[in-house]
Amino acid sequence: MVNIKDIAKKARVSPSTVSRALNDDPKISEETRKKIKEIARKLKYKPNQAARALITRETKTIGFLILKKEKPLVADPFYSIILYSAQNELHELGYHLLYGIIPHGKLNPQKPPRMLQEERIDGLILAGPDMPKEFIETIRKTGVPLVLVDNYSENVDSVLADNIRGAYIATKYLIELGHKIIAFASGPLDHISVYERWEGYKKALEEAGIKYNPEYTVKEKELTMKTGRHAFQILWENDPKPTAILSANDPMALGIIQCAKDIGIKVPEELSVIGIDDIDLSSQFDPPLTTVRIFKEEMGSITAKRLIDRIKNPNQPPIKIIVSTELIIRGSTAPLRK
Amino acid sequence: MVNIKDIAKKARVSPSTVSRALNDDPKISEETRKKIKEIARKLKYKPNQAARALITRETKTIGFLILKKEKPLVADPFYSIILYSAQNELHELGYHLLYGIIPHGKLNPQKPPRMLQEERIDGLILAGPDMPKEFIETIRKTGVPLVLVDNYSENVDSVLADNIRGAYIATKYLIELGHKIIAFASGPLDHISVYERWEGYKKALEEAGIKYNPEYTVKEKELTMKTGRHAFQILWENDPKPTAILSANDPMALGIIQCAKDIGIKVPEELSVIGIDDIDLSSQFDPPLTTVRIFKEEMGSITAKRLIDRIKNPNQPPIKIIVSTELIIRGSTAPLRK
DNA sequence: TTGTAGGCGTTATCAA
DNA sequence: TTGATAACGCCTACAA
Numbered sequence: 068m069v070n071i072k073d074i075a076k077k078a079r080v081s082p083s084t085v086s087r088a089l090n091d092d093p094k095i096s097e098e099t100r101k102k103i104k105e106i107a108r109k110l111k112y113k114p115n116q117a118a119r120a121l122i123t124r125e126t127k128t129i130g131f132l133i134l135k136k137e138k139p140l141v142a143d144p145f146y147s148i149i150l151y152s153a154q155n156e157l158h159e160l161g162y163h164l165l166y167g168i169i170p171h172g173k174l175n176p177q178k179p180p181r182m183l184q185e186e187r188i189d190g191l192i193l194a195g196p197d198m199p200k201e202f203i204e205t206i207r208k209t210g211v212p213l214v215l216v217d218n219y220s221e222n223v224d225s226v227l228a229d230n231i232r233g234a235y236i237a238t239k240y241l242i243e244l245g246h247k248i249i250a251f252a253s254g255p256l257d258h259i260s261v262y263e264r265w266e267g268y269k270k271a272l273e274e275a276g277i278k279y280n281p282e283y284t285v286k287e288k289e290l291t292m293k294t295g296r297h298a299f300q301i302l303w304e305n306d307p308k309p310t311a312i313l314s315a316n317d318p319m320a321l322g323i324i325q326c327a328k329d330i331g332i333k334v335p336e337e338l339s340v341i342g343i344d345d346i347d348l349s350s351q352f353d354p355p356l357t358t359v360r361i362f363k364e365e366m367g368s369i370t371a372k373r374l375i376d377r378i379k380n381p382n383q384p385p386i387k388i389i390v391s392t393e394l395i396i397r398g399s400t401a402p403l404r405k
Numbered sequence: 406m407v408n409i410k411d412i413a414k415k416a417r418v419s420p421s422t423v424s425r426a427l428n429d430d431p432k433i434s435e436e437t438r439k440k441i442k443e444i445a446r447k448l449k450y451k452p453n454q455a456a457r458a459l460i461t462r463e464t465k466t467i468g469f470l471i472l473k474k475e476k477p478l479v480a481d482p483f484y485s486i487i488l489y490s491a492q493n494e495l496h497e498l499g500y501h502l503l504y505g506i507i508p509h510g511k512l513n514p515q516k517p518p519r520m521l522q523e524e525r526i527d528g529l530i531l532a533g534p535d536m537p538k539e540f541i542e543t544i545r546k547t548g549v550p551l552v553l554v555d556n557y558s559e560n561v562d563s564v565l566a567d568n569i570r571g572a573y574i575a576t577k578y579l580i581e582l583g584h585k586i587i588a589f590a591s592g593p594l595d596h597i598s599v600y601e602r603w604e605g606y607k608k609a610l611e612e613a614g615i616k617y618n619p620e621y622t623v624k625e626k627e628l629t630m631k632t633g634r635h636a637f638q639i640l641w642e643n644d645p646k647p648t649a650i651l652s653a654n655d656p657m658a659l660g661i662i663q664c665a666k667d668i669g670i671k672v673p674e675e676l677s678v679i680g681i682d683d684i685d686l687s688s689q690f691d692p693p694l695t696t697v698r699i700f701k702e703e704m705g706s707i708t709a710k711r712l713i714d715r716i717k718n719p720n721q722p723p724i725k726i727i728v729s730t731e732l733i734i735r736g737s738t739a740p741l742r743k
Numbered sequence: 744t745t746g747t748a749g750g751c752g753t754t755a756t757c758a759a
Numbered sequence: 760t761t762g763a764t765a766a767c768g769c770c771t772a773c774a775a
Contacts, residue, residue, distance in 0.1 A: 080761075080762085081761070094760060094761085095761085118767090120767090121768065121769090124767085
């Protein structure tokens, strides 16, 4: 690999001049700068990252950490898109992304991740709602620039979807369609986004003067099609049966629809279903799922931008960024049949 | 951050002794080694990656590159799992994973990726069948250890599923069920895995004495539920209509089933459908999808292991690793009705 | 078995 | 505006 000395020799200047020229130091004459840059280009010179990092203490690398509970979460299209979009934005900003998955149970919440201890990263993105608070606190204390996405913690920058409003507008829409008995298929309520969706659901009911009835909220442990089917079965045991179901996410909603169809219930004629997320599949489903869109790509790029901003300007107070949500009306909802 | 000098001071030895002790140099007395390691542990010492890389020329980091065509591919559960499992294995082996997505069109096939030029990585995984040959060649010429996954190129280590056999056993199974008119819902045939699946399909037909009829192969541009629905519609225009369809992957198969159900065709009673991949959704679908399992996790970990092996032993001839496939019989297939 | 000194490639400091 | 020199943290001859 060609280094700064090689260029210096060719240009008959000192290595330091080369370094300055390449870094656009204003004290270098336009002429030498041009000459040096030209030579560097010809020689396909690329600065050695390790050497540079050693002295600047900047790696130009951002860590992206996610927790692995069940396999489905890892392959979760939600985080895949956030990951994709964060890396895309980071690339634009001149950063690389170091990707790490921590197997659940193997996490020591008192120990910062290796990538941090080895000084491989300039900042860290923590994705997902199930990061232990203690772990976040451990990392925060190291002083490394940090942003959470789809999670919230005091004293730490957080990027979240507007889950409350999302669930709220979805529920409100169902109410406007004439539905009175609206169920909520929930997931783990210790996940902040799930909890907020539940809140939004209850808020809309309350505002419409419909009393919240816990019988119509079922809490599943995971957010999959499978648990959606299960949730439907539980909810369907109620008397009277719900005429509409808001699901905590899309996969569950799809499971609900499938299970309903299985026992001969027509969606949306006999049962309206709304999801939250707007995953790719949802629009392709039959019926196409009415859902609340989460702007996943935007969440990813905003997270990345915020982190870089915090690296460049460390003395900012922590902020919470709420990305709006949007109701996408498709075919799984209909006015209440009299 | 605490460094080797701090430890040296505390232990009243020279920095080199510390370095040797921590790297288990046999020339260090057991006693000093123990003492030094103890101090290092107490001080939470972690070697600075940049400094070490500068001298050893090893970054202990592997690049994982994927091409972005359409959004769905990026979030593709297939590559998500390979990525997850590769990172998992690399972690075990003491490596980090640098994740890069190249936006299609922004790729310069004559230029090695930045992570390579900046010497940020010790080896590179190239995932996906749509990496341009020229790009692979460019990278290969740099001499960096390289492994392809779900792709093949001469002179480069490649890890692939046994697609031919997978499609073959699936087709054979349909034949055994009595089906005579078996269609193939294909995707882009320049993707090696799709092409091989097509081959396996034809091979099984041929062996059974069923003449391959191009009318019963439809080629879609993408491998999604949506194109699956489209493929079904095309295939259904044939006369006679197929009684079974092998799909190039699972999402397409799900689309096929949905579309068939939409027009009142019962699966599997009137139409058998087999997918390939075994994505999570497939088992949760109604009917649960009969499919060919691709061992995605194994492919990821094998890819990682092979790459590290090649780094440690560079002078090996290139190899092609074929990971077997397995027919998973579920509910979307049935014997031909007379 | 341990210490000294040099060097990896780059940037930063100080002098010219 | 440029050059010489030191420094970042670690590893590794060579010397002791």
